[in-house]
Amino acid sequence: MAFASWSDFIAMGGYSFYVWLAYGVSLLSVLLLVISTVTKRKKIFKHVEQRLLREQRIKAAENREGTL
């Protein structure tokens, strides 16, 4: 262990701002990438689902009798 106490660890030998800034921003940007990637997958699924439902509705409308 390179630090004597918890507050020593947070202080990072006087460089706390720079060290935690670097780690924080890195973690945040990776998190944003993960979120955008996962939502992309969900969006594609939703998109295809909606298209299938629309196709179903169109087909159902075609089969209806007594309409133009």
Next chain:
Amino acid sequence: MWKWLHPYAKAEKSYALSGKLMPWFLAVALPTFIVGMIWGLAFAPADYQQGDSFRIIYIHVPAAMMAMGAYSTMAIAAFIGLVWQIRLAEMTVAATAPIGAVYTFIALFTGAAWGKPMWGAWWVWDARLTSELILLFVYLGIIALYNAFSDKVLAGRAASILTLVGVINLPIIHFSVVWWNTLHQGATITKFDQPSMATDMLIPLLIMIVSFAAFLGFMVLYRFRNEILQRESHRPWVIALVQQSSSSVNKRG
């Protein structure tokens, strides 16, 4: 002997294989990340000159290395895609670019946060920093070019060509600290010599490099699957997949 590779040129097979591989990459990335981070932040000894500010190295170096690793992957995929007309290879290029861009951004940002206390400036127009910034712009250019075309076959080809043009930047980044008199320090591990770093500091760094590499692999596979789904969204196998997932959601809800 190599014929078993053939079916993987089919999107459906590749989709299934990447789905099988993903958990393994995550199983490597997460534990190594936790161990490497705690080891690097709390247990590695402070540097005798830089004190505790050097701990930024545990994200700075892995991100910078894997930003270049991601680009090399893209370049190989782009070449394969252009020469043998394999669409999946071009999808790999498109899938990898955003991750490479994020890694490059991390390398630049952590470098700035490290440069401020050590050099006294957030940014200097040093050869290493400038060439790394160009790498970020190349990444952004590839992403923008790929998104500029609605015809994804054309988009893949254009992005692949740009990727191959940008390869010239890789040796420039790597050797920038040798060719020019820079403020950035020279290589400490990627050289044909003993690493000039204490073992206690080096081991967590190597662990973090493995973690960043495995996470890169995981994200590439995830985004690669997204690309496949999007481009093949009219194919029966994707429709079956969507119907299967929506029916399982309905059962749960």
